[in-house]
Amino acid sequence: xxxxxxxxxxxxxxxxxxxxxxxxxxxxxxxxxxxxxxxxxxxxxxxxxxxxxxxxxxxxxxxxxxxxxxxxxxxxxxxxxxxxxxxxxxxxxxxxxxxxxxxxxxxxxxxxxxxxxxxxxxxxxxxxxxxxxxxxxxxxxxxxxxxxxxxxxxxxx
Amino acid sequence: xxxxxxxxxxxxxxxxxxxxxxxxxxxxxxxxxxxxxxxxxxxxxxxxxxxxxxxxxxxxxxxxxxxxxxxxxxxxxxxxxxxxxxxxxxxxxxxxxxxxxxxxxxxxxxxxxxxxxxxxxxxxxxxxxxxxxxxxxxxxxxxxxxxxxxxxxxxx
Numbered sequence: 001x002x003x004x005x006x007x008x009x010x011x012x013x014x015x016x017x018x019x020x021x022x023x024x025x026x027x028x029x030x031x032x033x034x035x036x037x038x039x040x041x042x043x044x045x046x047x048x049x050x051x052x053x054x055x056x057x058x059x060x061x062x063x064x065x066x067x068x069x070x071x072x073x074x075x076x077x078x079x080x081x082x083x084x085x086x087x088x089x090x091x092x093x094x095x096x097x098x099x100x101x102x103x104x105x106x107x108x109x110x111x112x113x114x115x116x117x118x119x120x121x122x123x124x125x126x127x128x129x130x131x132x133x134x135x136x137x138x139x140x141x142x143x144x145x146x147x148x149x150x151x152x153x154x155x156x157x
Numbered sequence: 158x159x160x161x162x163x164x165x166x167x168x169x170x171x172x173x174x175x176x177x178x179x180x181x182x183x184x185x186x187x188x189x190x191x192x193x194x195x196x197x198x199x200x201x202x203x204x205x206x207x208x209x210x211x212x213x214x215x216x217x218x219x220x221x222x223x224x225x226x227x228x229x230x231x232x233x234x235x236x237x238x239x240x241x242x243x244x245x246x247x248x249x250x251x252x253x254x255x256x257x258x259x260x261x262x263x264x265x266x267x268x269x270x271x272x273x274x275x276x277x278x279x280x281x282x283x284x285x286x287x288x289x290x291x292x293x294x295x296x297x298x299x300x301x302x303x304x305x306x307x308x309x310x311x312x313x
Contacts, residue, residue: 033166033169037169037173054275054276054279055279058276058308059276060274060275060276060277060308060309060311061274061275061276062274062311062312063311063312063313064276066313
């Protein structure tokens with residue numbers, strides 16, 4: 001009885017064949033390559049900004065990370081506001097979402113989306129609905145890593 | 158259309174692969190050729206201690222992972238800054254620690270600041286250039302050295 005339920009009816013089989021015939025193939029390889037190239041370009045831009053801070057200001061390799069990240073997020077926020085980052089996102093997929101610029105995009109796009117609901121309830125309440133989880137898990141992961149690092153340091157590793 | 162896409166991808170792939178290729182034709186620079194020693198100590202005005210410098214050179218040459226070394230000897234502290242070969246950058250902290258240990262063992266009376274940070278290298282190079290051009294007095298250079306050492310200790 002149970003086996004009979006799992007068997008597909010001839011109609012379902014025909015439908016499946018039809019679905020297979022018309023289904024658009026996901027261009028996985030293309031997506032991977034485009035993501036790699038666009039993500040790499042964003043990282044190269046980040047490296048250039050980092051060198052800018054090192055060369056013209058008193059930032060070392062170690063301390064230039066903070067202003068670099070802030071600049072990248074600011075640029076992506078501006079681009080999101082102008083509607084450019086959405087197009088980059090559609091073209092590059094994960095290549096534009098995974099770098100830190102994706103964080104700025106997530107904040108601003110949510111703010112724009114909920115603007116009509118009011119400044120406090122709409123923008124303020126929904127601005128971090130996506131980025132909030134990133135911050136939460138980021139801080140928590142940093143906390144756990146710091147504890148592990150401290151414990152290993154105390155043991156003498 | 159498909160042909161065009163194929164050639165576009167082929168071009169991008171070729172660009173990517175050739176970009177990653179290392180330049181084997183470039184002459185390998187030995188540490189000896191690239192090492193620059195600047196002596197800002199008061200003793201250097203009377204005549205530099207060649208023996209001490211040779212010892213320093215020998216220790217630095219024992220580390221094949223580093224190149225473009227700049228040594229600035231100040232009255233209180235000596236700054237050693239260098240670049241690390243690309244594939245050895247994962248071991249940067251270990252190289253720094255080992256070099257500092259060797260130097261402290263060889264010159265127990267001196268204090269050393271060892272850094273592979275690009276900013277420190279850049280500022281040391283700028284200081285050297287200014288000294289070579291005669292734009293900086295020894296006293297000002299000593300103060301600048303202290304500032305660079307302070308900068309190398311900054312964490313945030």
